[in-house]
Amino acid sequence: MGKKNLIQVFEYQKLKFDSKENDFTESHFNAMVKFNEKNDNKYYTIIHRGIKFNSYVGVIQINGLTIEILPKVDKDNSNSELQKQTWQNVLLNMLKVCKHINVDNISETALKKRYNSILEVYFEMYLNEIEELIQKGLIKKYRRVQENQLALKGKLVFTKNIQKNTIHKERFYCEHQVYDKDHLTHQILYKGLKILNSFLSSNLKDKLNRILFHFSDFKEVNINSSHFSKIIPNRKTQPYNKAIDIAKMIILNYSPNLNSGNDNMLTLLFDMNKLWEEYVYRILQKHKPKDYYVSPQNSTRFWESKRIKPDIIIKHNDETYIIDTKWKIVSSYKPSDDDLKQMFAYNLFWKAGKSMLLYPKINQEDSIFGSYHHIPNENEVNQCKLGFINIIDENGLRESKNIADEIFEKFMLVF
Structure with a gap:
């Protein structure tokens, strides 16, 4: 895939098909409109002659064109190549930490390799996994x-x-x-390879053709989500797990023939709000001290059938702390009224002394812990604050341990 076939934008930016600055055409636009309508219009907003992206980041590939939507929380509006590379690396690292890039042997160094798009990371992983299976011998x-x-x-x-x-x-x-060898496991891998064949146009194409040669006698089946539940894991299929996981992502995110012009589409999109929440939870869980307990999204009954669930709960000795993650830029240094009411309910239901709304940082400073006037019991605290955390430095995404330690310290937890 050449650079001219790649469009990189940031979340909440617009992309129009009448622009001479890129290869986005009306045909691509029409395919994206159909795809969005099939998915309750959740991924982006349709505007006049174009698209406005929202909180979903990732990549959309329509035949030869790749549109990569990157996260961004900074004041730099230059749209420079360096800025795009920085935020692509941030997204790749977050996906790795959150196990969406589900391979343990990809190092930080490997992730810093310059990929044209995030999909290329998955494509390369998929081909490498299958190549390794072929070398070991495909099972019968x-x-x-x-x-x-x-x-x-x-x-x-x-x-x-x-x-x-x-x-x-x-x-x-x-x-x-x-x-x-012509069984469901290999038929799933074969279907994933056939889909890749219509999207790859890079140096991975030669590797794909070599691998397809080993699958030439297999039956091509129309795979859907039900086929994956039929795979019974055992000792023989264990080496296939990573390849099957990636095949599932490729197959279930593939939308063939969206237009009469045969505009096949492959999408890999993540809600940045949920990704940020999961990322914070995982790094806190990984780097917590031994006597700390960190759990995600505890749910409890709130009113009638309604339930409430804070993003992250931290427990230390007999104390409870609540984090509600927010992936957005705010200018205020105080919680909004709605946020204060929400965090008050969290404190009350989970008997937490302190809660924090955690945002990615640009140039803000944390607010102080403000006290609610309702104190559940004498000699206890009931407080809330805004917290801001830098996620990038001059080298890109900061070390996860440094981020986790700083978040713990925001609750004045020193260890």
Whole structure:
């Protein structure tokens, strides 16, 4: 994929098809409109002759064009290549920490490699995983087949035998077992490879063609979500887990023939609000001291059938602390009325002394812990604050341990 086939934008930016600055055409626009309508218009907003992106980041590939939507929380509006590379690396690292790039052997150094788009990371991982499986030897499995035969083998299927062999008495429609490589696991991998074949146009294409040669005798099946639930994990299939996970992402996010012009689309989109919440939880969980307990989204009954669930709960000794993550830029240094009411409910229901609304930092400073006038019990505290955390430095995404330590310290937890 050449640079001219890649458009990189930031969340909440606009992209119009009448611009001479990029290769986004009306055909691409129409395909994106159809895709968004099929998904309740949640991924972006349709504007006059274009798209306005929202909190969803990731990548959309329509035939030869790749649109990468990057997160961004800074005041730099230059749209420079350096800025795009920085935030692409931030997104890649967040996806790795949150296990959306579900391979343990990708190092920080490898993630700093300049990929044209996030999809290329997944494509390369997928091909590497399958290449390794081929080198080890693709496994065989027993499977049941029904077919016409010239000899009675296995169990005769009477109904279909009558339907198909009324004239040809010398044939038998039978069901029997076959032990070979053409089973569901490989058919799923093959389907993922075939989808890649319509999107790859880079140096990965040669590797894809070499791998496809090993799958040339396999049956191509229209795979859907139900097929993945039929795979029964065992010792033999364990090496396939990572490849199957990526195949699932590729297949279930593939939208073929959205237009009469055969505009196939492959999407990989993440809600940045949820990604930020999960990222904060995972780094706190990973770097917490031994006597700390960190849990995500505890839910409890609030009113009638309604429930409330704070993003993250921290417990230390007999104290409870609440974090509500917010992925957006704010100019105020005090919580809004709605946020204060929400955090008050959290404090009350979870008997928490302190709660914090946690935002990515630009140039803000934390507010002080303000006290609610309602104190549940004498000698206890009931407080809330705004907290801001730098997630990037001159090297890109900061070390996760440094971010986690700073968040703990915001509650005045020193260890």
